[in-house]
Amino acid sequence: MKPFRLFPERFKSLPLFWLSYLIFPLFGISQEPLTKAIFGYALVLLLVIVYRESYWRPRFLNIHLTIELIIVFVFCSFFNPMFIYVGFYPINLLNLIQNKIIHWITVLCIIGIFISSIIIHDVPISSPLFIATLAPIFIIVLTPFAIQANKKYQLLQQKLNSANQQINELIKREERQRIARDLHDTLGHTLSLITLKSEIVEKMIKRNPDLAIHEIKEIKETSRSTLRQVRELVSDMNLIKITEELANVRSILEAAQFELTLLGPINNVKMPKLHENILGMCLREAVTNVIKHSEGTKCIIEIKEDIDKFVLTVKDNGTGIDQKSANGNGLLGMMERIRLIDGTFHIDTHEDKGTTIHISLPKIIRNSVESTA
Structure with a gap:
């Protein structure tokens, strides 16, 4: 059974930040009579439910947006124009909606709700209440345009990253x-x-x-x-550097939500370029296997220098690997690279105890041509 989550993990803490705006309606509701306060709290609860569902069920975003706009209208009309702060919730949904027409309709609805609440409560333009509501309505109206600009920036950034990859x-x-x-x-x-x-x-x-x-x-x-x-x-040759590969590995593991632990004097290990290239490729392949197949949450990497060899160890806390996976193309490729310079390759794997890959490269490479000299 999966643990309960308020919002999908990919959104991190951003949806929780938006919940902070509930402080304004909750404070206003607490000043109301009991019956009206109970109705207000029920609306807040409905708003939170709809807000949460919009992240879990994006297919119904238009319905969620409509319900939230109705809630904003009820709050502003039956309570106070200052409840226009609740308008940040339907505006926030525009992050998940691509249709620009819906963006414009939402902005116009918010403006209409604000104007109608001012008329219903007969708020003078010169009153402190009207002036206090100008700041949130101004931010709410500009937010969709900021969202569109941010999406354009992200799209351009993606194109730039794609071009750099090419x-x-x-x-x-x-x-x-x-x-x-x-x-x-x-x-x-x-x-x-x-x-x-x-x-x-x-x-x-x-x-x-x-x-x-x-x-x-x-x-x-x-x-x-x-x-x-x-x-x-x-x-x-333009070879792989261990420090650069470790930086790439760290980014990949963080993206896959793995906890990375680095052991040994990694930055102080100096090795020939050929050794560094082979260890870098093996490290990349080993970490790729950890992410794809281990089903674990932690990865430990150790690179150290002994008297006569360089040693790389990659360990995870996953479910282990079977014999078929142990003979996969990725691991066979690692073995072939390591054998080129008389290195050794060993796997320790146990079910529910994870897998450890040991790679050892000798500092001096034996060569049959030179040995005959």
Whole structure:
């Protein structure tokens, strides 16, 4: 059974803020005779119910808006023109309604209610009561225009964010193409040369061992040179930085309503760019799995440096994962990246106790080409 919520969680505390305007009608009702006060309190209760329902059932917003306008009319006509403060509630509903015509109709209704209440209660224009009601009616009339301006700003901001994302994607695509070209230029001809020399060695090893040995030495030198070029290429790549990835992870977890805990001297850990890139991609994948599959509420991330390795630990308090999920494409991709530099990958998972991912990358990468030197 889900716990009771006054308003949907996505609206946070904003609907509660609007309830503060009930102070004005409640104070005014408390000054009325008992019978009239009971009627007033019943109207306030109805207003709160309709106001709450407008957030939970947006399909009936027009009906809710009409009921709230009627309540404002009753308050202003039968109690006091100062009850025009209640007009903030139908105005607030315009945040959830896109139709500009309804915005205009609502504003005109509020103005009509205000004018009719002044006439019904015979309030002189020079009276303090009339002057006191000008401030709220002025704010109420301007609020829909502020709402429309804010929506236009949000729409423009969304378009700007979308454009920035497209630019980032184009930059990444161009970076990938550059890397592909560099790898082709760096490795393509060299590997072809190694293949050709290997075929020569295969043919000459029995007929001319000395020439074969010479060719093998050239292959070894070519391999070493290629390895150096690849490492230079990798060091020049636009790699993922752990600090930037942690900032992204924090934003994603907060949006998913996860509590994040960071452990270890994360900002003081210095590692090679290749290690940082692999750990950053693994961290992103691990946190994505936590949000999608853990069904938990907390995530603990630890990055530390040992004597001979860098260690990343990502832990959640969710429901654990089954064997099928453990062999998913995301985790397999992480394992493949980690194996590239002789790292280790381990998962601890228990039902209702969460999942912990341990990743360890060695500081020194063993290389078969160099070891033969």
